[in-house]
Amino acid sequence: MRTLLMRVLLPTILSLTLLSTYSVGTAAQTQGTVESAYNPLVYSRLDVTVRLTRDGRATVDMRITIRNEGKVLVVPGYGRVPLNLRGENSTVEILRSVDLNTGRKIEAVVLDVNGTKIVRYAMWQPLKPGEERSIELIFRVGGVLAKGLLFDEFGMTIGPLSNRVEEGRLRIIPPQGEFITYSEPPRDGEWDLSGLDPGGVMRVSVEFGPLPFRSPIRGYILFWGGIAAVALVLILVRIRRR
Amino acid sequence: MRQRLLLSLLMLSVLVLSSAAPMTVMASPDAPLSVYQNEYINATIEVDGQGSRCDSWNVTGFLIVKDTSSEPVYDIWLPVKPAGRISLSSSPAYATVTQEDPPSWVSGTYPSAYGSASDYEWWHITELHPGDSVVFNYEVTTTTGCPPLIINETYSPQKIVDGQSSTVSVNLTITNGFTTANGYDYDADLQIKVRKILPADNTAGDGWKDQAGNPAFSDAGTPDTGYGSSSLSTDNKELYWTGDGNWPGTYITLTAGSTMNLKNFQVTGTPDLGEVGGTTQKIEMGRVYVYFKTDKPVTDTRVGYVYAIGKASLEAKKEQDTTNPSTWYETLVVYDTSGVFDYEIVNTTVWATQGNTPDSTLVTGSKYSQQGSPLATIGPGETSTSYTYGPNSFTYNLVPKIWALFRARIQRDETHGWMNYTNTTVFEQGGLTNYTVIEKIWVVKGYLVKARKEVRPGATSGEFCIGITLENLGEWMTPYVEFYDLVPTNFAPNPASTEGNMKFYPLSMLAQDADPTNSPPDYSLKTTPTGYSGGYVWKSYPLPVQQGFAEWFPDTSTSKTITVKMKDGSTRDWTVQVVDASTISINGTNYAEGSEFLADSGNDAADTYFLVALVQDTVGSGGGYVVVSAKGHYSNLDMDVYNPVFVHYCVSGSGDYKLNDVFVVGVDPRNTLDVNSVLMPFASVSMGATSFELWLAVAAITMVAAGIYVEFRGRRRKGVVTSPLART
Structure with missing residues (x-):
């Protein structure tokens, strides 16, 4: 009788343990290994707002302000946003690309380089020393939300970047009708990107659930794990009674 | 280091x-x-x-x-x-x-x-x-x-x-x-x-x-x-x-x-x-x-006014009045006994006491004092080496003791005093x-890109012609290079339809041609930056290590000694002269515009081909450019590439054409010879996740099922459910 029980219970316990190890997560900001080069540009402001929808798509709104900290005029040229998308057949669609100083549309295209999609925008306006320029880029990406039974997972990494960020913010807005149940690092949907060094990364993991309650661990672990734990306890109590 | x-x-x-x-x-x-x-x-x-x-x-x-x-x-x-x-x-x-x-x-x-x-x-x-x-x-x-x-x-x-x-x-x-x-x-x-x-x-x-x-x-x-x-x-x-x-x-x-x-x-x-x-x-x-x-x-x-004293002596003289014995006279005499220093007397004081010490009871009315800065100056460099204060009188019925005190400082003087x-x-x-x-x-490892811009007056008044040379001075092939020029306000390319007769030499090096059917104009992108009349971007294929030249010749009689670089990095000095509008001579041999020749060095590793990319027609009438580019091979695209590349176009307008620098974009600024270059900005974004909820749900449901099974089994044992096993 006991061996039969063990044969049923053991794999369940094992899978529980494996899953909990996974959810411990990684540090929020780590250093990449990008060579530091003489680079007079700096992101004086980098605001990224991600709006998710239930069909798994994300609309990314990036407001980028670049400033020339050097002593001579420079031309930024083409700015690039390389996208590493984990998802099948992720499509990228540009919705808006505008120079915020003039209100004029700027050229932005999606390039496919060896399987990696890159959003390339044009900044051909020369920047005088100390001058800064802001652009807004809105693009939509498909298939980035990992859907579960009750809870959905989303992860995002900003970086490595070519330049230092002075002030910046990452906002993630859950799909309609869902709420953030867990995030790593734990915040209220907004993460500070200020001070991010070139080569540095900001890794964010978010879980959305049907109810507006925050959990210190992933909601699905709490929910399903709780059910499994209760069932286990009842089983053991039952065995004991015999 | x-x-x-x-x-x-x-x-x-x-x-x-x-x-x-x-x-x-x-x-x-x-x-x-x-x-x-x-x-x-x-x-x-x-x-x-x-x-x-x-x-x-x-x-x-x-x-x-x-x-x-x-x-x-x-x-x-x-x-x-x-x-x-x-x-x-x-x-x-x-x-x-x-x-x-x-x-x-x-x-x-x-x-x-x-x-x-x-x-x-x-x-x-x-x-x-x-x-x-x-x-x-x-x-x-x-x-x-x-x-x-x-x-x-x-x-x-x-x-x-x-x-x-x-x-x-x-x-x-x-x-x-x-x-x-x-x-x-x-x-x-x-x-x-x-x-x-x-x-x-x-x-x-x-x-x-x-x-x-x-x-x-x-x-x-x-x-x-x-x-x-x-x-x-x-x-x-x-x-x-x-x-x-x-x-x-x-x-x-x-x-x-x-x-x-x-x-x-x-x-x-x-x-x-x-x-x-x-x-x-x-x-x-x-x-x-x-x-x-x-x-x-x-x-x-800073040092202020120094106070010090050298050798000096002081005399206190006491005199009793001959007619009135209770009237006394006290006199102070200061002697500068130094053979070197002059003194500025700043204070002299005389007084009388009843007792034998200077601080015993003072005889009333006997204290005389003066302070000044200075009161007098005495010494070997002055007219007198002594100073007298008094006689000062006072009344006393007994025999007083006279005391004298003086304060002095060495004068600020280079010969007889102090100096800083x-x-x-x-x-x-x-x-x-x-x-x-x-x-x-x-010191740059690898490629070294140099972009040089020259502006010369054109044939007509108010016309300026711009010649931009892009060359690789380094030891490795460059990546693709994009360079960018601005046209100042008040000027516009003339004629407008050809962007001022804009030509790129050799044209095969223009990696992106906005107008491939026409040449001129030769450019990759035209921009409209505010504050300028316009801007152009040229994207060039990689430039090889071997290097030719792009030089201005004022006429057909001037010869120049120019250094070129072979494909193994060794250099040669050539004597170059323009023969006519389509021919140049290098070290005495004539080469036609558009022809390619082999610079045979006798060493196969250094043999390099050169292309006479341009001999401007205007050389005979006011001067023009000669561009001879060294040929290399870009293996990724299996194509010939050349170094240097050259762009020429003309603008017309009013006022002074203020020369601005050429900007190089996308190339590591350390690998350019000018500072107007910048690494193009990038911001990587990764998105996506994996959900393990299904697995955990399955595990939880399995647990619940196991629990139900255990419960079921337990109840059967108790006899609630009949089973063949119970009979035996």
Whole structure:
């Protein structure tokens, strides 16, 4: 009788343990290994707002302000946003690309380089020393939300970047009708990107659930794990009674 | 490497400071009591051809009070306005030196021209014998700005390529910033000498290839007229810039606020980045040691009016009135018994007492005192060596005791008194100074892109023609290069339909052609930046290592000697001349425009093909460009590529065409010869996740199922459910 029980219970316990190890997560900001080069540009402001929808798509709104900290005029040229998308057949669609100083549309295209999609925008306006320029880029990406039974997972990494960020913010807005149940690092949907060094990364993991309650661990672990734990306890109590 | 360099610099400064002895540099002859203020500036400045950077610099100062006469001096009060904390460095064993407030007779008689006694910190020295001195020291560290001697250098070229022999032409500028306009209390003229030393041959880890004469000076340059001469040492490792061009030589005088230049001295050398890690970085191109002196202090430390006394004697005379015996007369006589010093009498006091001590009961009305700054001056340099105060009368029935007191100070006089001398200079040790300028130059590993723009007047009035050359000076093929030019407002390309007859040579190198059917115009992208009439971007395929030339020839009779580079990096000098609108001659042989030829070097590894890409038709009538590009191979696309590439177009408009720089985008700025290049910005974004909820849900449901099964089994055992097993 006991061996039969063990044969049923053991794999369940094992899978529980494996899953909990996974959810411990990684540090929020780590250093990449990008060579530091003489680079007079700096992101004086980098605001990224991600709006998710239930069909798994994300609309990314990036407001980028670049400033020339050097002593001579420079031309930024083409700015690039390389996208590493984990998802099948992720499509990228540009919705808006505008120079915020003039209100004029700027050229932005999606390039496919060896399987990696890159959003390339044009900044051909020369920047005088100390001058800064802001652009807004809105693009939509498909298939980035990992859907579960009750809870959905989303992860995002900003970086490595070519330049230092002075002030910046990452906002993630859950799909309609869902709420953030867990995030790593734990915040209220907004993460500070200020001070991010070139080569540095900001890794964010978010879980959305049907109810507006925050959990210190992933909601699905709490929910399903709780059910499994209760069932286990009842089983053991039952065995004991015999 | 950089850390090691800085550390050795730090150690050098500390070493020199601790072992240096204070020098009593002085004028001659010096005053019998001399106060020397000697300041030594320690500074290390780094220049890299684009600007200079001063780390914090400091001044070490010494105040030396010295008795240079043949007589002792006593009771010295030294007022100092300190800029840095003053501490006693050395004093003779017999002297007691303390820092304390001066007595009231000193502060009360302090000369108003020197401010107030309370403005100063006072030091008291009890006595000083002939030949002895008391030394104080102080240190002032300034963390911002540069010391008053401002040094800068510009290099051409600003960067050199690893493994190749290069000659760098340097202009050294020295400005005397020791002026009231810069916040100093004085305008000081400086006496300057300059000694520049190159890194020694065969030194490990300095970034220069280990071979003889590497690096070495190839030209001593030309100083501005009236500012001395320059010369080189016999081994060409040292450069001297002095009054007479020799070393140690004489000083050059640089007046306050003036600037002097040493133009176009040249350093030739071959760098080796393998010694310092192999990546593009700055290496030391040499050190400049500056020797200078001036007679003004650079810190705010000031010496006030010194009080001291030498040999003197005092006489108190008592006289009784002959007619009225209770009337007494008291007289004070001060004698300057010094053979050297003049005294300024500042206070004389006489009084009488009943008792035998000066502080016993005072006879009423007998105290007479006067104080002045000064009351009188006596001494060997004056008309009289004595001073009389009195007779002063008072009444007393008994026999009084008369007492006299005088206060005096040695006069401020170079012959018969005290004088202060200031000297600001640098520490010297082993022939080198502590005022060091470290020169660093960028050594580039790999490709080195140079974009050069020339503007010449066109054929018609108000027309300007622009020629832009993009070349690779380095040892590796470049990546794709995008360069960008701006057209100033008031100008527009003319004719507009061809963007000013814009042509790109060789056209096959234009990686992106916005108008492939027409040539002209040849460009990749046209932009509309605000503040300018327009902009153009040209994207070029990678430029190979072998290098030709793009040169302006004013006519068909001018010949130029031009250096080209073969595909193995070796160079050749060609004599080039234009024959006619479609032919040039190189070393006597004619080549037609559009033809390709082989420069056979006799060494297969160096054989390189060249393309005569352009011979402008206007050469015969006013001048034109000749472009001969060296051919290489870009294996990724299996195509021929050329170096250099050249763009030419013309604009028309009104006013002055203000030359602006060409901008290079996307290329690492360290790999360009100009600073107008920038790495194109990028911001990587990753998105996506995996959900493991399904697995956990399955596990949980399995648990629940297991629980139900266990419960079911348990109930069957109890007999609730009949089972065949129960029967047996």
